[in-house]
Amino acid sequence: MPKASLPGKCFDVAIIGAGVVGCAMARRFTLDGARVVVLEKAADVLDGASKANSAILHTGFDATPGSLEQTCIAHGYREYLEIHESLGLPLLKTGAMVLAWDDDQLAKLDGLVAKAHENGVMDVAMRSRAEILAQEPQLASHLMGGFVVPSEYLIDPWASAHSYILQALANGAELHRDSEVLAGQFDGSEWLIETSKGTVCSKQVINCAGLYGDVIDQRLLGKSSFIIKPRKGQFVVFDKPASDLIKAVILPVPTATTKGVVIFRTIFGNLAVGPTAEEQTSRTDTSTEAGTLRELRAKGIKMLPALEKYEVTTVYAGLRPATEFQDYQINQDATQNYITVGGIRSTGLSAALGIARHVASLNTRSGFNGKTITAPICPNPDRLSNYHPRDWQSPDHGGIICHCELVTRREIEAALDGPMPPATLQGLKRRTRVCMGRCQGFYCTGPLSEITKGRINPPIGVTDE
Numbered sequence: 001m002p003k004a005s006l007p008g009k010c011f012d013v014a015i016i017g018a019g020v021v022g023c024a025m026a027r028r029f030t031l032d033g034a035r036v037v038v039l040e041k042a043a044d045v046l047d048g049a050s051k052a053n054s055a056i057l058h059t060g061f062d063a064t065p066g067s068l069e070q071t072c073i074a075h076g077y078r079e080y081l082e083i084h085e086s087l088g089l090p091l092l093k094t095g096a097m098v099l100a101w102d103d104d105q106l107a108k109l110d111g112l113v114a115k116a117h118e119n120g121v122m123d124v125a126m127r128s129r130a131e132i133l134a135q136e137p138q139l140a141s142h143l144m145g146g147f148v149v150p151s152e153y154l155i156d157p158w159a160s161a162h163s164y165i166l167q168a169l170a171n172g173a174e175l176h177r178d179s180e181v182l183a184g185q186f187d188g189s190e191w192l193i194e195t196s197k198g199t200v201c202s203k204q205v206i207n208c209a210g211l212y213g214d215v216i217d218q219r220l221l222g223k224s225s226f227i228i229k230p231r232k233g234q235f236v237v238f239d240k241p242a243s244d245l246i247k248a249v250i251l252p253v254p255t256a257t258t259k260g261v262v263i264f265r266t267i268f269g270n271l272a273v274g275p276t277a278e279e280q281t282s283r284t285d286t287s288t289e290a291g292t293l294r295e296l297r298a299k300g301i302k303m304l305p306a307l308e309k310y311e312v313t314t315v316y317a318g319l320r321p322a323t324e325f326q327d328y329q330i331n332q333d334a335t336q337n338y339i340t341v342g343g344i345r346s347t348g349l350s351a352a353l354g355i356a357r358h359v360a361s362l363n364t365r366s367g368f369n370g371k372t373i374t375a376p377i378c379p380n381p382d383r384l385s386n387y388h389p390r391d392w393q394s395p396d397h398g399g400i401i402c403h404c405e406l407v408t409r410r411e412i413e414a415a416l417d418g419p420m421p422p423a424t425l426q427g428l429k430r431r432t433r434v435c436m437g438r439c440q441g442f443y444c445t446g447p448l449s450e451i452t453k454g455r456i457n458p459p460i461g462v463t464d465e
C-alpha cells in the first residue's frame with residue numbers, strides 16, 4: 001500500500017461519493033466538528049442517481065411505518081424546512097393528491113390514509129371526487145376519489161445538494177473530484193484509501209457510493225450485504241405553459257415497488273410525467289426508449305386530457321440505487337470504523353439530511369478534535385426557481401445568454417468562478433439551467449462556448465452532451 005498522498009494529514013471522516021447523500025453527510029460531519037474529505041470518482045458532484053429525479057420533498061406518508069426510510073425521510077424533511085431559508089434554498093408548497101382511477105385503487109385509499117397517520121403525517125385527509133375536481137378541474141372525469149397530502153413540496157434537486165457540500169467546504173471540508181476509490185486498508189485505527197489520484201488517510205469511512213455501494217463494500221471490506229439492482233425511471237417533460245394545468249403533485253395509488261407514474265410541476269416551471277420503474281443490470285445506462293415515452297405521455301393524457309395540446313420539451317431518465325431489500329441498507333462495522341449507506345432508492349433527496357443525522361448518531365463522533373460549528377458559513381445558492389426572484393429580473397446582470405431558461409451571463413460566470421466550479425456541461429446545466437429549455441442549447445451554444453472556453457471538458461460545441 002503506498003503512503004498517504006497528503007503526508008501528516010489524516011482526516012476524521014472520508015465520505016465516498018458526492019451524490020445528495022454524500023453532500024448532506026459532508027455538511028453534517030463538518031458541522032459536528034470533523035475534518036472531512038469527500039472522494040468522488042466523477043468530474044463533478046451529483047453525477048450518479050442524484051442527477052435525475054422528480055425533485056419532490058416527500059413527507060414519507062406512504063413509507064413503511066417504523067422503517068429506517070420512514071424515520072430518515074421524516075427527519076430529512078423537517079431539517080430541510082428548518083434550514084432552507086438560511087441556505088437560500090427554494091421551496092414550493094404544492095401539496096399532493098393520491099388518486100384512484102378504478103375500484104381496486106379506491107378500495108386501498110382508507111388503508112393508505114391510516115398508514116399516513118401512523119407515519120405522523122396527520123394532515124392527510126380523504127376527499128370526494130367532487131372536491132378533488134373542484135381543486136384540480138383539468139383532471140379526467142373518470143376519476144373515482146382520492147386523498148390530499150397538503151405538506152408535500154417541490155424543491156431544486158441540485159441547488160439543495162450543492163448548498164450542503166458548499167457549506168461543508170466553506171467550513172473546512174475538502175472535496176476531491178476525479179478521485180475514484182479503488183481499494184482501502186484499515187490498520188486498526190486508520191484507513192489508507194487508494195484513489196485514482198493518490199492515497200488518503202482517514203480514521204473513518206462512510207460509503208455513500210449510491211449505484212456502486214456494493215462495489216465499494218467489496219473493494220474495502222471484501223464483502224457486501226446487499227446487491228445493487230439499478231431501477232430506471234424515465235420522464236417526459238412538457239413545455240412550461242403546461243404547468244398551469246395542475247397545482248398539486250398527482251400521485252397514483254403506489255405499489256410495493258414504485259410510487260407509480262406521477263404528474264408534477266418542477267420548481268423550474270415545467271410539467272413532467274414519470275417515472276417508470278424498470279429493473280436493469282447497467283449502473284450507467286440512462287437512455288430513454290421511444291415506446292416507453294409514448295406510453296408515459298398517453299398515461300399522462302389519460303389523467304389530464306388537456307396535456308394533449310402541449311409539446312414535449314425534453315425527456316430524461318434516472319437510476320434508483322435499489323437493492324433486494326425494501327428498506328435503506330445503513331450498516332455499521334464498528335470494528336473497522338466503517339459505515340455503509342446503501343440502497344437509498346427513491347426517496348434520498350427528501351431523506352438525505354435525515355440519513356446524515358442518523359449516521360452521525362451512530363458512534364462515530366469519538367475522536368473528533370474540532371468543535372461543533374454553531375454559526376456555519378452559508379454559501380450563496382444557485383437561485384433557479386421559476387417561482388422565486390431570478391437574476392434576469394435585476395439590473396446589471398450582464399445580458400441573457402440562454403433565452404429559454406433566462407440564464408444570465410452573470411449567473412454563468414458566478415458558477416464558473418465559484419468555490420466548486422463545474423467541470424462539464426452537465427455540471428454547468430445543474431448550476432444554471434443553461435441549455436435545459438425549449439431549444440436544448442441550439443441557440444446559446446455559440447456564446448456559451450466563448451464564456452466557458454478552457455473551463456469545461458469536453459469544450460461546449462465539440463461534443464453534444
Ligand SMILES: Cc1cc2nc3c(=O)[nH]c(=O)nc-3n(C[C@H](O)[C@H](O)[C@H](O)COP(=O)(O)OP(=O)(O)OC[C@H]3O[C@@H](n4cnc5c(N)ncnc54)[C@H](O)[C@@H]3O)c2cc1C
Pocket residue numbers: 016017018019020021022039040041042045046047048049050051052053054055056057058179180181182208209210211212216231232233234275317318319320321344345346347348349350351
Ligand atoms: C427516477 C427517480 C425519481 C426520484 N424521485 C425522487 C423524489 O422525487 N424525491 C426524493 O426524495 N428522491 C427521489 N429519488 C431518489 C433520489 O434521487 C436518490 O435516492 C438519491 O439521488 C440517491 O443518492 P445517493 O447519494 O445515495 O447516490 P448517488 O447520487 O448515486 O451518489 C453516489 C456517488 O458516488 C460516486 N461513486 C461511485 N463509485 C465511486 C467510487 N469508486 N469512488 C468515488 N466515488 C464513487 C458516484 O459517482 C456518485 O456521485 C428519485 C430517484 C430516481 C432515479
